[in-house]
Amino acid sequence: SALAWVKTKKSTSGPGAGLYRGGTNINDDDNNKQFEIAWHSTEHNTDLWHVYERASQVYGDASYRQEADSLAKVIMEKLWNKAENRFDQGLDDHAKALDTSSWGSIFLNAIGEYDKAKVSLAYTRNFAMSRAGSQGYTPYLTGTYTPTVWFEGTFGVTQAYNVAGNKDEVAASAQRTYPSQGANGAWPYVTNVDEANQMTNAYSVASTAWYLLATAYPDAIWSECRTDKKPDEKKQP
16 A cells, blocks of 8 residues: 555664655666665655544554654654754755745644744745745745745645634735736746746646645645644634
């Protein structure tokens, strides 16, 4: 099964013990030979927490919940940057990526880490960007990148505000992107092409789908929550 394959990517020793690796890739210059991705991504691991938590609910299998518990603990121990109060991009990778703060705040709310969730969501303000009449968020603050409004990621922040219970900011963050919505109803992937990160300004299914998820179907994704209190009781941020 898919879950069984995922489990084979869990590191059992070394600095990444308890975290999951990225899977496999293909080396284009070596006869398409597959190789193991050794990197432990924050995004992949927080996503997997939701997978295991949902699997425990769907299948009624306590082992999945135990794995979710274990993974949450390791994520907080190894991927949370205590000095800067944010998630790193990955294990021993201190790059600043938008998704690790926006999606990270969703994960933190889900496990009841409300104070850290608030700080993580607030950190996304560092990525705020205005381009082509629209306001949103740029994907990176480190490395090689072109400052641009990244709509898929911007609507990921919108979803994080949904989970945080801040409906006013949900509406406002969506409205600030409307100047870039095409007559066909779609949003581009980014406002300004970022060749280094293969980001195009063509109309994008990913951007448009994330708009629909965040504004019309917020409970359709990452609605898992392990705590008795709801995040909207602590209106964030």
